[in-house]
Amino acid sequence: MLEIKGKVALVTGASRGIGKAIATVLSNAGGHVVCVSRSAKDVQAVADSLPNASAAACDISSSAGFKELVNKIVEEQGQLDILVNNAGITRDALIMRMKDDDWNMVLDINLKGAFNAIKAVMRPMMKQKSGRIINISSVVGLSGNAGQANYAASKAGLIGLTKSTAKELSSRGITANCIAPGYIATDMTDKLSAAVKEDLEKQIPLGRIGSPDDIANMVLFLASDEASYITGQTITVDGGLVMI
Ligand SMILES: NC(=O)c1ccc[n+]([C@@H]2O[C@H](COP(=O)([O-])OP(=O)(O)OC[C@H]3O[C@@H](n4cnc5c(N)ncnc54)[C@H](OP(=O)(O)O)[C@@H]3O)[C@@H](O)[C@H]2O)c1
DSSP states (O other), X not given: OOOOTTOEEEEETTTSHHHHHHXXXXXXXXXXXXXXXXXXXXXXXXXXXXXXXXXXXXXXXXXXXXXXXHHHHHHHHSXXXXXXXXXOOOOOBOGGGOOHHHHHHHIIIIIIHHHHHHHHHHHHHHHHTOEEEEEEOOTHHHHOOTTBHHHHHHHHHHXXXXXXXXXXXGXXXXXXXXXXXXXXXXXXXXXXXXXXXXXXHHHSTTOSOBOXXXXXXXXXXXXXXXXXXXXXXXXXXXXXXXXX
């Protein structure tokens, strides 16, 4: 069984969906997990349900706020080994109708938020000469999607950010990888109509929409010692939907 005993992990967007599953899997694998989202109440409830976890409310689009949070974690826990950039939002519209605010907000949270987090954890990880950075992208960052130009651009940007991070930090013992989930059953995809979901299932070779645990299990692998020779990669977890 994969383990991360004695490691400290920070998971953004841990109050529900994929982030909650990631926090649960990492905590069950022996890590201490700091669960982060904007809603203090929701993220505290997740942390309280786990064997070894704490919670912090933080908006990842604030670089100063995130830096303060990371300093506090390192002060309290003495280390920070794993960063999972999972928090993300959608504001869908065709480009013709997309408001500037919706473009800016999605890029600010999904891409700039991950940059803020990576910049904040680099120093303590470099000091430790070890670390794992795992960014949650999306298959639409690989394929594009009508009605999601802002989201697809943010998720494609994360892939470039991951490769650059891997190249800058590999000499310090830090790996950076991306996971590109396909369609996963969470609040984010709950908005899709039953007809759209049925149509999607027909396009997925493995015949089902994914579960948050499908993604969390890949995060655990990338965070574990068993993945120490993997960096700069984007691993698609999508039931075979996108094959390149
Ligand atoms: N579901 C899918 O099919 C799918 C597919 C591919 C990729 N993904 C990606 O996987 C990740 C998780 O998706 P999900 O479906 O689990 O989404 P979700 O259910 O909507 O959850 C999003 C999480 O992000 C947090 N969050 C949003 N903005 C934040 C901010 N500014 N600062 C801190 N936390 C923030 C939310 O909590 P608060 O609102 O309390 O802040 C929540 O915990 C996202 O990056 C998404 O793009 C999802």
